Amino acid sequence: MKWSRSLLASVVGCALFAQSSAFAARHYDACLTYDCARMEAIKEAIARQDPRYLPAWQALLRDAETALSHPNYSVTDKTLTPASGDKHDYYSFGPYWWPNPVGKNGMPYVRKDGQINPDAKTNATDSKRLVQFADDLRLLALRWFYQPDQKYAAKAVNLLDTWFLNRTTRMNPNLKYAQAIPGQVDGRGIGIIDTRVLIDVADSIVLLEPSGLISPQALSGYKKWYADYTRWLLTSQNGFEEANWYNNHGAWYDAQVTAFSLFTGNVQQAQKQTDIFKLRHLASQVNARGEITSETERTRSFHYTNFALAAYAHMGRYGETLGNDVWGFGLDGRTMKKAFGVVSRQTGKPRTDWPYEDIHYTPREATGPMLAAARAWQEPTFLRSAERLVASNSRDINILLPGSVLVK
Structure with missing residues (x-):
């Protein structure tokens, strides 16, 4: 089905932030990666049989039933x-x-x-x-x-x-x-x-x-x-x-330490690791054009770019909890926004437009990262990319995971 800008805004929770660089520090709460406020709204929508969520919800129902066995x-x-x-x-x-x-x-x-x-x-x-x-x-x-x-x-x-x-x-x-x-x-x-x-x-x-x-x-x-x-x-x-690993491994290490520290109540360690991510990994992995060069050089460059963006999105979410603006951070022209922009510009284009090697090019892998980008920045380019991917991947579990990103 066709998603209007207002409908998509409901999915990505665009009203939550005016601008990523100006969000107010939130009190630490029990919600870790998920945006539980958005999830409550999705719960109400599912109860109303809202068609925006039904394909993903029906897929979840089927898979959860299987998990029971x-x-x-x-x-x-x-x-x-x-x-x-x-x-x-x-x-x-x-x-x-x-x-x-x-x-x-x-x-x-x-x-x-x-x-x-x-x-x-x-x-x-x-x-x-x-x-x-x-x-x-x-x-x-x-x-x-x-x-x-x-x-x-x-x-x-x-x-x-x-x-x-x-x-x-x-x-x-x-x-x-x-x-x-x-x-x-x-x-x-x-x-x-x-x-x-x-x-x-x-x-x-x-x-x-x-x-x-x-x-x-x-x-x-x-x-x-x-x-x-x-x-x-x-x-x-x-x-x-x-x-100290230079590619997505380092970013996922940061995400783990930050998430686990928040989960166990060690907010000080979470804050420290978030700063380490910004200065050690984000600033060194993303170049001025937004390319995550350690991923674009690989044989599955599109997959690994999105996989790294999933870790970045986790860190952006933890920054929200900590009042530490990861989404808006930049150093020498290297920003998370530019990194998400590289994938956004590829959305809807053929494999031949992706200028790097990928032996298993899979466009749907960008669904979670683009939903996260639309939620964080609420800009037309990201909104359009998320809309396009959601329309073609309506059963994707990321639709039910606001705040988090799943790229396997």
Whole structure:
């Protein structure tokens, strides 16, 4: 259906800010990444059967129903064991590393950027399982929030307790053995990108708190796990490496530390990490034309540009909570707005107009970033880009996630 400017404004919540550079500092509230005020308005619209939201809502209903039948996920379910010998330690392989076709027994592994080795996404390790856990939890929490039914919240709480609290099944709060390379290294700092989905898990916990099914003891246990993990991120060698990574990994590290610090009540650390993001990663990753050069040089440049913008949008949202203007920040002509503008100008154009390599060009990946840009700046170019993408991707879950951005 055709979305008018006023209808789209309702979706992206354009009335929330007059200008990104002039927003007032908000009091810290329990909402983490999601814009809960907008979500309340969407809830009312869904109850009215508003056609703007029905395709995305119907997709959510279907997927949440499926999630009810899935098992409770645990890191102890993997068939391989990390170098520690402890299956409670998260374990994954680097997705772009493949057996060496000329090496003995496939060693040493070789890197093929953008080409995922399916052996890295099996139940032998934890990366697929972690994504399934976060995806199911998001679906169940959103389903409960938008149309409360305790069975969805109950399943979500079972998932949470299995992953974080149960002594037999819980994950240890570290990522020492993430994105290992067979025959080369037991784990790498770069593997910390895997736990970006734990931001969505924390968002889901926030949504589920009013259900009455999360006990104070359980909530305290979840927050302790997150606090312990954040401490590991800030003090480990792997965390140090990821904190200084030059591409989307560094931005997603910032987003994780900021989100987890807000979730656990450490506002001072969240504020510090937001400033680090602006000065260390945003200013160094975006050039004066708005290109995120570390992403445009890759074989999946459109995907990774949008993937980086998703991290940027998270930081913009946390800046709103902290009264720290990330959306409007600029240094030497390098701004977040220019970075979003690069994708906005490509929206609706053919693959041949994208001037960089992308072996799996997928236009819909820009839906979340453009909705975030329209919400933040409310300018005609971003509004048109968001309108075009929403019209062609009306079932996209980002339509129901104001404030957040999901790019897988």
